[in-house]
Amino acid sequence: MKNILLMIVLSFVVQLSFGQEFKGKILDVETKEGIPFANIYIKDVQVNAISDSIGNFSIDVPLPKEINILVSASFYESILMKVNSSLFISVGLIKSHLELDEVLLRPKSGTMQRDNIIRVDRLLIKDLNTVPVSNLSEALSNINGVQEASMGPGISKPVIRGMQGVRVLSVLNGMRLENQQWGADHGLGISQLGIGALEVIKGPNSLLYGVDAFGGVVYIEDEKFESQNAYSVNINSKFESVNLGYTNSALIKLSKKKFRFNLGALHSSFSDFQMPNGKYLADSRYQDMGVKTRISYNTNNWVMNMYYMFSHSYNGIPGHTHDSIPDPESFMLDFQNRQRNIPAQNINNHLFQLNNKFFLGKNKIDLMLGYTNNSLNEYDEKFTIPGLGMSLQNILYHLRYNIKSGSWTIKSGIQGMYQINKNIAEAEEQLIPDFDQLDNGIYSIISYKTNSNFSFQFGGRYDLRNLNASDDFSSKYSSPNFSIGGKYEFGSINRNTLLLNISSGFRAPHVSELLVNGKHHGALRYEVGNPNLKSERALQFDLNYELNNEHLSFVFNPYYNYINNYTQIVAQDSIVENLPLFNFEQIDKAQLYGFDTKIHFHPHFAHWLHLEGSYSLIYGESLNRSENLALIPQPRLNFVLRVKFKKRFKFNLEEIVVQNSHFFAQNRVTTYETTSSGYDLSNIGLKFKWFIKTPLEINFGVKNIFNAEYINHLSRLKNINVFNPGRNFYISLNYLIKRNFN
Structure with missing residues (x-):
């Protein structure tokens, strides 16, 4: 190589x-x-x-x-x-002839995937245009080993190797996102506006990202700036039939000699979605609007990036009931509606970020400062008075020094966050108490590449969390962590790569697990916390084998994750205020293990044809109780057929994509779960391009072609026996105007 x-x-x-x-x-x-x-x-x-x-x-x-x-x-x-x-x-x-999975992890390592020692899966948003997605969690589910837990298209979050919520850390352009992700009814909170790529690191990554990167990391990356001395305007509009939903967005980019600028806006509105039986799910409607801007300026030895985003979301809460035994028919309507109703969530997010890079010869200093503000109001019985209201503020920093000397690279830094969460005075209830939290961590990572085909990386980190809550609760959590990995390459025509990583993880219990006490309407349960919870600790072994040649790419990735003090929410045999009672408990010893594999074949005799397949399997078990863990994703087999066409006419068919996902039955459940049946989902999409003065891209297709009735094992609506959306026709238009200043 x-x-x-x-x-x-x-x-x-x-x-x-x-x-x-x-x-x-x-x-x-x-x-x-x-x-x-x-x-x-x-x-x-x-x-x-x-x-x-x-x-x-x-x-x-x-x-x-x-x-x-x-x-x-x-x-x-x-x-x-x-x-x-x-x-x-x-x-x-x-x-x-084959587009290899060559990930460039810009923010952290700045290396191609083939040079990385840690396996990183990368997804370009533009590659999803032919069969578009409704939200970023659905986009992430295109990555092998990642699924989504949802309450419909409006509220969903990623699940990485069986872990979600506070166990999965989301990062936007290098800054961690904090938006009440502990709630089962709280989504990712970021729209697709101006997003260029998504990256996923699976398993514990406390070394690079801190205390909560326990189950995996989702890295959300903005689109690149426009090419030098040019400007562009990108206008996109999309319509979906299953919920009469539309999304309109515009993104302006400008790039001069030292100055670069992006400005975008988005508005979307969706009514209640139609299920395969022809009925509509009440309160599955949602709306989203937002603006974002990004500014960059540089001199020879300094680069500044400034970022601001505002988003407002209205999400209906489907499945809300006060009945102890809910009737699925009570949530089904004969008509569609998009007007705001209760129960619902109103969410406002402000994000501000300032990144600076200073170049000192071969070395570099990175400084990130950030501030986020999340306001969440849930309306249950009244339009004017929230049943639940919280304001979450976060101040973040990250300072890193990068040293390069020959074959050695050393990255050392300090990282931290101060977090304040308050319940608003006018809210009728409190689910968690007011609290403030201070995180600080210090780390160092050393990489070395030999003159042969071998390279390795090792590092250590120490984190400390101080938590103080309003009901006289105070606690400290700390832990050292390490990671060590190696890579070996061999072969010339067939390029073989072996990656082996051993990493530890640490997650302090969240306030929502320690001190929650009340009705959680969005999750359809009454929750009681456990102030005696200990920190979770994990040790993961991850092996990755890759084969790449001119026409074939193959990946096999087995893993084993051993966890102490595994925290889970457990159903009790009680009803409180007409809701099932759930408590937080810990399992002394648990394990998550399985494998992801995928293949991409591009035959020599048909350069226009791409065949892709993938399979993911995970088991979760309690070692000391001899029982299965809850909410483990169904095994999944994906198949994609992609046909690309050359430009022949002014109005040209560029691509046809056919997708099929088979979800196998999930029978390995814990005592308070029910099993889930297997099902198939099939999609087809066509991409056209009209080559006028400014080309127009048109995407058209059908999702869930056969109108399959299905309930995913991770669906938050499973406990009320409500189906996911039925057949969905869509069309999207993408218009790009690009000009040079000269």
Whole structure:
């Protein structure tokens, strides 16, 4: 592999004689001809450029002397390389018929997936346009080993290897998201507006991300800025038949020499969704609106990124009842409605983030400062007085120093968050008490790459959490954690990669587990906390094997996760205020184990055809009680057929996608769960492009083609026996205007 990469990077360089302008040429390594419209992305400065019709590019931006650039082009293998910005460079790319899973983890490691020691799954939002998704949790469920727990399209959250809620940490552009994710009826809280990619790290990752990265990390990354000296306007509109839902959004991008700017807005409205039986689920309606902006400015040795987002969401709460034995028919309507009603949630989010990078020769300092404000009001009996209301504020910081010396890389930092949660005075009830929480952590990660095909990484971290609640509760939680991993590559035509990682995890109990006491209407239960809960501790063994060649990509990823003090909410044989009683308990020893596997085949005789398949399986067990853990996802088998067409006409069919997901029956349940039947979901999507002066992209298709009646094992509506949405026709229009300032 190393020899191939050395061949790719052609080595002639000529000293520039004029200023700071960074120039080069992108070539086909075999024909030596220029590659038109290749993308050159300078990772550290977040600057894009596009090569011209003969492969030349020029970037007139103040740059550090040493920079990392990612070069990519359609039908070629991408390459990440470090170069001197004062030199003319020439880069050769190898043709690739198969789009390999080459993840660039920009915020943390800045490496391609093939160079990573930790397996990271990456999903580009633009790749989902042919069969669009309703929310980011549904998008994440396209990743093997990730599913979603939902109360319909309006309220959903990701589930990674059987873990969700406070066990899964969500990060937006390097800043952790805190939005009352402990609640079963609280979704991810971020729309698709301006989002470019999603990344998932499965299993405990306390070393990189802190105390709550116990079950996995979801990294949400904004779209890139526009290419240098250009501006664009992207207008998107989507309609879905199952809930008469529409989403309209616009995103403006502008990029000059030192300054880059993005501004976007979104509005969506959805009525009650139709079930396969023709009825409509009452109060499954939801609305969302938001604005976001992102500004970047740089000099030679400094880059500043500033980010602000506001979102307002209205979510109906389906399945709400005061009956101890609910009747599914009572939640079904003969008509559709989108007007605001009760019960419902009103959610406002403000996010502000300031990132600074300082370049000190080969080394770098990263400083992130952030502030988030989440306001959650739930209306149960009255439109004007919330039954539950909370205000959550978070102040965050992260300082990291990156040292590069030969084959060694050292990343050390400190990271923390101060959190204040208060119940609003006018709310009728309190579910959790007022509290404040202070997190601080210190870490160091050391990586080394040998001259052969072996590299390794190890690191350590120490975290301390101080928690104080209004009902005289105070506690401290702390723990050291470690991670060690290695990678070995072998083969030339068939590129084989073995990754082995051993990592520990630590999660302090959340206030909602310690001190909750009251009716949780959205979750349809009465919850009582346990102030004696201990911190969860995990140790995961993760093995990943990958095979890549010109036409085939194969991944096999078995894992084993051993957990002490596993916390779960357990149904009691009692009814309180017409709701089932649930308590929080701990299992001394638990294990989660299974595997994810996927294959992508692109036959030589049919370059227009892509066949993809994946399978995920997970078991969760209590070792000391000899019983199954609750809410373990169903085994899932996915199949995707993708046919791509060449441009032949002014109005052209570009792509057809056929998807089928088979969810196997879940019979391994705990004592208070019911089993779930298996089912199939099939989708088909078509992408057209109309090549007018400004091309128009049109996507049309059907989700749940056969109108299957199904209830996913993780559905929050399973306990009232309500089906998920039925057949759904959709159409989306995407209009992109892009111009150069010259």
